[in-house]
Amino acid sequence: MTSAAAHGSNPGDSAASTMTAIVHEKYGTSPEEVLRVAEVATPTIGDHEVLVRVGASSVDRGTWHVMAGRPYPIRLAGFGLREPKALNPGRCVAGIVEAVGPDMSEFKPGDEVFGISEGGAFAEYVAARANKLTLKPANLSFEQAAAVPVSALTALQAVRDKAHVTPRQTVLIIGASGGVGTFAVQIAKAFDAEVTGVSSPSKVDLVRSIGADHVIDYTVEDIADSERRYDVILDIGGNRRLSDLRRALTHTGQLVIVGGETDGRWLGGSDRQIRAILLSKLVSQHLGTFIASENAADLGTLRSLMEAGKLTPVIDRTFPLLETAEAIRYVQEGYARGKVVIAI
Secondary structure, X not given: OOOOOOOOOOOOXXXXXXXXXXXXXXXXXXXXXXXEEEEEEOOOXXXXXXXXXXXXXXXXXXXXXHHHOOOOHHHHHHHOOOOOOOOOOOOEEEEEEEEEOOOOOOOOXXXXXXXXXXXXXXXXEEEEEHHHEEEOOOOOOHHHHHOOHHHHHHHHHHHHHHOOOOOOOEEEEEOOOOHHHHHXXXXXXXXXXXXXXXXXXXXXXXXXXXXXXXXXXXOOOOOOOOOOOEEEEEEOOOOOOHHHHHHOEEEEEEEEEOOOOOOOOOOOOHHHHHHHXXXXXXXXXXXXXXXXXXXXXXXXXXXXXXXXXXXXXXXXXXXXXXXXXXXXXXXXXOOOOOEEEEEO
């Protein structure tokens, strides 16, 4: 990396003029084919932005969707219609503030922060807005903090805002060993719920270790055939039929569909969410989904939970920046136990 003053509107002069980054110029399903390593200009920052020297980033299921541009509606959501708008599909970041815009009062150079960058976090520097950042917990490494933003925000809002989990409720979490699931288990426990996690046999021990009261190996037990009924079901990345999920709910239970992966180019599994919303109008159970909100206030809530020892990021593997494509494939093929991190 060339050592020089940051260009454009960056107020500081300690950042380099160029940086190593992952570059994403076209949509495609193979990370090895559409991502490359390059030396590019260090981003400039606007009046309300900060320049962050990245310590780590992370990969989630959404990373692949942003990279592939699938399902197609994701392109209409601001990621670029014909080609990607951001430098790369990375969004989660943890690092040190290098410079701040002239109208920035929330942060100062030297602050350790974590949050979301819309410009591509698989790089040595990123520009980020203050309303999507917060101070990093002192008890977390950059790698741990980078694992948090997208996945933990989704888990928090699913548990607290959509499912409205309260103490002593019974909560079933399908996909409990993944990036969102490992946070959801811990957050539901922080809300004093009785939590049952569902996972593959190789990940049962992980789900138990993060506090689940009960763990179901889905190769042994089918939740639809069990006599157990749950107040809340969080379906994270599953594809169970709505009838099966409803059978496992109490009469007035709450189903929150957090994800659902299919190969569909247009809907990508969201048709199940649509059916759930429509059906919910006709039955006593509450069936639905939501779109997570990326905001500094909820990042602050997560920081408080982590500082209190109630929430700990679960990291499976850490890849170097140059192996970002391999990390994305590792997550997409379902190997990850918890989060996968990119160390910059």
